[in-house]
Amino acid sequence: MELPVLNAEPAVKKGGCSASSCGSTDDQMNHLPDHIREKVQNHPCYSEDAHHYFARMHVAVAPACNIQCHYCNRKYDCANESRPGVVSELYTPEQAVRKVKAVAATIPQMTVLGIAGPGDPLANPERTFATFRMLSEQAPDIKLCVSTNGLALPESVEELSKHNIDHVTITINTVDPDIGAEIYPWVFWKNQRIKGRAGAEILIEQQQRGLEMLSERGILTKINSVMIPGINDKHLVEVSKIVKGKGAFLHNVMPLIAEAEHGTFYGVMGQRGPNAEELQELQDACAGDMNMMRHCRQCRADAVGLLGEDRGAEFTLDKIEAMDIDYEEAMKKRQAIQSAILEEMTAKRVEKQETLVQLQVESAALDTPPALFAVATQGQGVINQHFGHAKEFLIYEASPQGVRFIMHRKVEQYCSGDDTCGEAESALDLSIRTLKDCAAVLCSKIGYGPWEKLEEAGIIPNGEHAMEAIEPAVMAVYKELAESGRLVDKKREAMRAVG
Structure with missing residues (x-):
């Protein structure tokens, strides 16, 4: 199997990064003890670096939930829909274990199995722990994770600690009961609503x-x-401080998904979600007290593959039943491939860091504001996607102090690779609106039509860094634009337009 070209994610730090730390998530984690760093180095949800190269999967074995959230509706499923609580098939523990082994044998970079629904795993303890017990015995090389609302967590901690489970996610939206009453209409506690x-x-x-x-x-x-x-946005900075003080490792602030077609209370009532600027501002405010996760894709409860992709359709019940799986043999191959990936990650990280430091030294004297850059990538930490094929863009901020990852933004695919691309004008216009605050777009290729449209919108298209590592390429383009006087302060421009 051909291994991907590897590369590291930049640290997320409030106000940019320092000369000694710019560019790598591992720099953010260097202060961690070795045993903790080892736990997260190939975990795509706990490491920005790892999420480019290692895959995860969720199995839907937990249908019941013990709370009601105003932002949740688990009744609807669409294959093109990516949001928590959505699944296409519900599995028994035995079926789930067979699926996990099938995926792990087919996708050797899959390192993590999580149970995240479609309800709450700890509200379905028998199904959840039966799945974990079997996986601990039959697939001991896979990391096991659970995501929970936390209502039934204290009585489950002992059982969690008995298995190969060393990663838990808790959804905590508030530490103020008055705010909580606006988010949760009820909880089911000791047989009472x-x-x-x-x-x-x-x-x-x-x-x-x-x-x-x-x-x-x-x-x-x-x-x-x-x-x-308007509900908990101002309050989440306090939440971040409190959970850090109680030992949380990472904080993931996610935007509300509240489209009316999903049928949630918030959606029906017209509660809006945050825009990109509001989300970034809050994440930056929380980052002063906590490591922030900014690469979350708000995955389905049956997601399979790298973050940002879903290969679940390849592993439906009928397909996995027909597979002949020799997991012991597959495990040997998995170990070899994953070891090679980690070795290459280390080598590429050093190479990239040297390039970044040099570019940063050259840019240190520039008197230019920070700027956002959109990147089209299919993963592996490099610029390797055609602009028209992108379904999302990764957004990076560059400044004379370095480069940091900000967020991902979803878009409609502009080009499907056939003669209909020119008819997709509305999708292109929507993509450009989504990227309106970016100084440039970096991609492997781009057509004349979108090139002209981007330039008209004041966004510079750039296809000169194909197959290069993302952060050094972003820094190089930032330096070039700053030195040529073509770098526009989008925030100041927007403020003038409003004023």
Whole structure:
């Protein structure tokens, strides 16, 4: 099997990065003890570096939920829909284990199995722990993770610690019961449905207690928070401080998904989600107290593959039943391939860091503002995608102090590779609006039509860095634009337009 060209993600730090630390997520994690760094180096949800090269999967074995959230509706499923709680098939533990082994044998870079729904895994303890027990025995090389709302977490911690489970995600949207009452209409607690503030108070207490118990046992904990404008957006900075103080490893602030067609309470009532600028501002505010996860794709509860892709259709029940899997043999191949990836990651990280440091030294004297750059990539940390084929762009911020990853932005694919591309004008216009605050777009190729449209919108198209590592290429383009006087301060331009 051909191995991908590897590369590292930049550290996410408030206000850019310093000369000694710019460019690599591993720099952010160098302060960690070796045993913790080893746990996250190939975990795509806990490491920005790893998410380019290692895959994850979720199995849907947990249908019931013990709370109701105003942003959740698990009734609808569309194959093109990527949001938590959505699944196409529900599995028994035995079926789930067979699927995991089939995926691991087919995708050797798959390192992590998570149970995230479609309900709450710990509200379905028998199904969840039966799956974990079998996987611990039959696929001991796979990391096991669980995502939970935390209501049933304290009584589950001992059982979690018995298995090969050293990563837990808790969704904590507030530590204030009054705010919680606006998010959770009820919780199901001790065989009773408890509504409003009283229910939110119980949930918050259980979440905080569970987090402390996990930290005491050395289980890495990531906190997910949904940013809901006007409800908890100003409050999440306080949440970040509190969960860090109780031992959380990583904070993932996600935008509310509230399209009316999903049928959620917030969607029907017209509650808006945050725009990109609001999300970045909040993430930066939280980053002063906590490592931030910015590469989350808000995955389905049955997602398979790299973050940002879904190969679930390849592993439906009927297809996995027909597969002949020799997992012992597959495990040997998996170990060899994953070891090679980690070795190459180390070598490429050093090479990239040297280039970044040199570019940063050359740019240090530039008196230019930070700028955003959009990157089209299919993964592996390089610029390797045609502009028209992109379904999302990775957004980076460059400044004289370095480069940092900001977020990903989804777009409609402009070109499907046939003669209809020229008819997709509305999709192209939407992509350009999505990238309106970016100084340039870096991609492997781009057609004349979108090139002209981007230039008209004040966004510089760039196809000169195909197959190059993302961060050095972004820094090089930033330096070039700054030195040539073509770098426009988009924020100042927007403020003038409003004024």
